[in-house]
Amino acid sequence: MADPSTYKPRQGSIPTRPGVYRFRDKDGRVVYVGKAKNLRARLSSYFQDIANLHPRTATMVTTAASVEWTVVATEVEALQLEYSWIKEFDPRFNVKYRDDKSYPWLAVTLNEEFPRVMVGRGAKKKGVKYFGPYSHAWAIRETVDLLLRVFPMRSCSNGVFKRSSQIGRPCLLGYIDKCAAPCVGRIDAEEHRRIAEDFCDFLGGRTDAFVRRVEREMYAASQAQEYERAARLRDDLGALNKALEKQAVVFGDGTDADVIALAEDPLEVAVQIFHVRSGRIRGQRGWVADRVEDLDTGGLVGEFLLQLYAGEEGDAIPREILVPALPEDTATFEQLLSETRGSRVQIRVPLRGDKRQLQKTVAQNAGQSLALHKTRRASDLTARNQALEEIQRALDLPSAPLRIECYDISNLQGTEVVASMVVFEDGLARKSEYRRFVIRSVEGQNDVASMHEVITRRFRRLLDERIEHGAVPGGDLGEGERWGGEVDAQSGPLLVDPETGKPRKFAYTPGLVVVDGGPPQVAAAQRALDELGIDDIPVCGLAKRLEEVWVPGEADPVILPRTSEGLYLLQRIRDEAHRFAITHHRSRRSKSMVESLLDDVPGLGEVRRKTLIKHFGSLKKLRAATVDEIAQVPGIGPATATAIAEAVAPDGAARKTVSVNTATGEIEEG
Numbered sequence: 001m002a003d004p005s006t007y008k009p010r011q012g013s014i015p016t017r018p019g020v021y022r023f024r025d026k027d028g029r030v031v032y033v034g035k036a037k038n039l040r041a042r043l044s045s046y047f048q049d050i051a052n053l054h055p056r057t058a059t060m061v062t063t064a065a066s067v068e069w070t071v072v073a074t075e076v077e078a079l080q081l082e083y084s085w086i087k088e089f090d091p092r093f094n095v096k097y098r099d100d101k102s103y104p105w106l107a108v109t110l111n112e113e114f115p116r117v118m119v120g121r122g123a124k125k126k127g128v129k130y131f132g133p134y135s136h137a138w139a140i141r142e143t144v145d146l147l148l149r150v151f152p153m154r155s156c157s158n159g160v161f162k163r164s165s166q167i168g169r170p171c172l173l174g175y176i177d178k179c180a181a182p183c184v185g186r187i188d189a190e191e192h193r194r195i196a197e198d199f200c201d202f203l204g205g206r207t208d209a210f211v212r213r214v215e216r217e218m219y220a221a222s223q224a225q226e227y228e229r230a231a232r233l234r235d236d237l238g239a240l241n242k243a244l245e246k247q248a249v250v251f252g253d254g255t256d257a258d259v260i261a262l263a264e265d266p267l268e269v270a271v272q273i274f275h276v277r278s279g280r281i282r283g284q285r286g287w288v289a290d291r292v293e294d295l296d297t298g299g300l301v302g303e304f305l306l307q308l309y310a311g312e313e314g315d316a317i318p319r320e321i322l323v324p325a326l327p328e329d330t331a332t333f334e335q336l337l338s339e340t341r342g343s344r345v346q347i348r349v350p351l352r353g354d355k356r357q358l359q360k361t362v363a364q365n366a367g368q369s370l371a372l373h374k375t376r377r378a379s380d381l382t383a384r385n386q387a388l389e390e391i392q393r394a395l396d397l398p399s400a401p402l403r404i405e406c407y408d409i410s411n412l413q414g415t416e417v418v419a420s421m422v423v424f425e426d427g428l429a430r431k432s433e434y435r436r437f438v439i440r441s442v443e444g445q446n447d448v449a450s451m452h453e454v455i456t457r458r459f460r461r462l463l464d465e466r467i468e469h470g471a472v473p474g475g476d477l478g479e480g481e482r483w484g485g486e487v488d489a490q491s492g493p494l495l496v497d498p499e500t501g502k503p504r505k506f507a508y509t510p511g512l513v514v515v516d517g518g519p520p521q522v523a524a525a526q527r528a529l530d531e532l533g534i535d536d537i538p539v540c541g542l543a544k545r546l547e548e549v550w551v552p553g554e555a556d557p558v559i560l561p562r563t564s565e566g567l568y569l570l571q572r573i574r575d576e577a578h579r580f581a582i583t584h585h586r587s588r589r590s591k592s593m594v595e596s597l598l599d600d601v602p603g604l605g606e607v608r609r610k611t612l613i614k615h616f617g618s619l620k621k622l623r624a625a626t627v628d629e630i631a632q633v634p635g636i637g638p639a640t641a642t643a644i645a646e647a648v649a650p651d652g653a654a655r656k657t658v659s660v661n662t663a664t665g666e667i668e669e670g
Contacts, residue, residue, distance in 0.1 A: 018038070031060060108196055110197075117199065150236045155173065156179070170186075256320065258320075259274045259322045260321065269300055269370075271304055272365040309340070320346050388400040388569070390560070404425075409516070420436055447521060451517070522540065525541075
């Protein structure tokens with residue numbers, strides 16, 4: 001038996017959206033499929049104390065060895081995908097469907113003189129039109145009950161139909177207008193068959209034409225002052241819309257397509273595909289693969305299409321393939337697939353409407369798949385150790401860099417220049433050690449000079465910490481040892497604050513310094529260390545364009561394989577430094593904009609301006625605040641609050657005339 005805690009998803013990794021999930025055993029077989037309105041809430045319930053679970057649920061979670069999920073847009077999509085997976089995998093713990101019954105179908109007996117709509121199970125019969133399968137028979141009956149108002153075809157058994165014909169009176173459905181009563185001759189067989197065929201077309205996904213027809217008839221009846229008929233048609237239209245809501249994912253034009261989306265980064269790509277047939281999602285597949293070639297999105301799509309459809313039978317290829325970007329040789333792909341299918345196949349990018357929305361859902365699944373894959377890979381101890389060893393060998397380091405610091409510069413056309421420092425220890429982010437820098441001595445857009453400044457400032461602080469407490473970097477501890485510092489085999493003395501018990505800021509020596517950039521940034525970082533007399537901290541740079549690793553003084557970069565765990569770790573560290581720098585830059589830019597807008601407000605000095613910025617935090621929140629809310633900030637009165645609101649209001653925004661009654665101090669609006 002497996003311990004559920006061994007495969008419990010990390011906290012926060014499960015989305016809160018609707019979706020379908022699968023539990024698999026150690027051999028990869030699906031043992032349970034379920035759906036949820038909120039995936040995080042539902043899946044979390046399986047990983048509570050086993051003693052609190054139902055015995056069968058406890059057996060399931062201890063039999064399983066992994067869990068995965070697919071995000072969908074609505075609960076209806078989740079229901080459709082759930083029964084598709086249950087049919088495909090036949091999971092042993094889905095008890096509801098492990099009886100002697102098969103999945104329920106909605107059937108229309110077109111092989112009879114007066115076709116009948118019914119819910120059935122078991123083997124299919126020739127001449128009968130089937131829809132489904134569905135998960136719940138009651139859901140089918142509710143939908144049929146709504147549609148019979150618009151398509152009043154026969155739904156009674158042969159016995160009831162024969163008896164009504166003999167006595168000359170229809171059954172109850174005939175009296176309430178949910179059956180056209182062909183049993184008593186209200187309509188003939190030909191007209192009744194037309195109703196049945198319209199019913200089949202609607203369930204088959206061709207819904208738009210019927211909805212538009214009912215709307216036209218409703219408006220025409222209203223203009224002709226036939227208000228009772230218009231009211232009935234209005235109710236019919238409501239029934240159609242309600243039935244559409246109850247059906248599994250349906251496109252109004254009966255779409256037959258494969259919807260493909262990608263989530264990619266420089267090292268890996270996740271692919272998701274939803275198979276849509278007759279307007280309904282019939283299945284879903286996904287892969288995560290290493291990027292072995294430098295291809296753009298269109299190139300990746302082309303490679304995927306070739307692998308996906310090569311050797312497939314004609315009926316497995318849809319009429320339409322929706323992709324995020326067109327491959328370069330789209331016409332060739334269309335010709336090849338059209339010949340295999342035997343009819344025209346179109347490859348295109350959806351730009352608007354329901355198909356665009358569905359592709360966004362598929363893209364969300366691809367993103368979730370890639371994020372989950374990265375989370376699992378990053379938390380793998382073996383992979384982390386391998387990554388550190390690969391970096392050590394590639395850069396010829398004396399030992400594995402257990403602590404890596406990465407630096408990035410962010411600016412907007414040379415203004416508000418900031419830098420970030422992120423720290424990874426043992427291959428994992430150490431966010432408590434992250435630091436931010438504001439670059440003040442460099443003017444304009446000069447990333448090289450900015451990098452030199454930030455490296456100088458960071459490691460001068462390291463030297464100051466050591467000198468202050470009597471420790472010499474890379475040498476004997478001296479007074480630092482008597483002061484109570486610990487010793488790390490790689491980092492030297494770890495200066496611990498005796499009051500808090502925590503290491504002092506900048507007290508650790510990194511095993512490797514990584515800078516975001518190429519040779520110029522690497523040279524600047526190395527020059528800063530040389531000027532400080534530090535010669536035992538290695539430096540490298542990771543250039544974004546080709547993911548090349550640059551070291552000081554070398555004319556050629558170090559090329560790590562695309563599948564290298566070491567390159568993957570360096571890339572994650574570099575991307576985290578970039579994210580942290582961008583976040584800091586945006587915050588600074590917002591505060592700077594607030595300050596510039598408030599410069600001309602009379603009576604608002606520097607102290608009160610800083611108090612105001614600290615209180616609201618951003619320009620967006622300050623603009624959203626009312627005059628009364630601004631006046632609640634300490635030191636700001638009604639008159640100043642009014643002036644602030646006018647100063648930060650967007651250009652052209654409509655404002656009320658605001659004035660302050662000097663006698664009473666009250667704000668008056670005009």
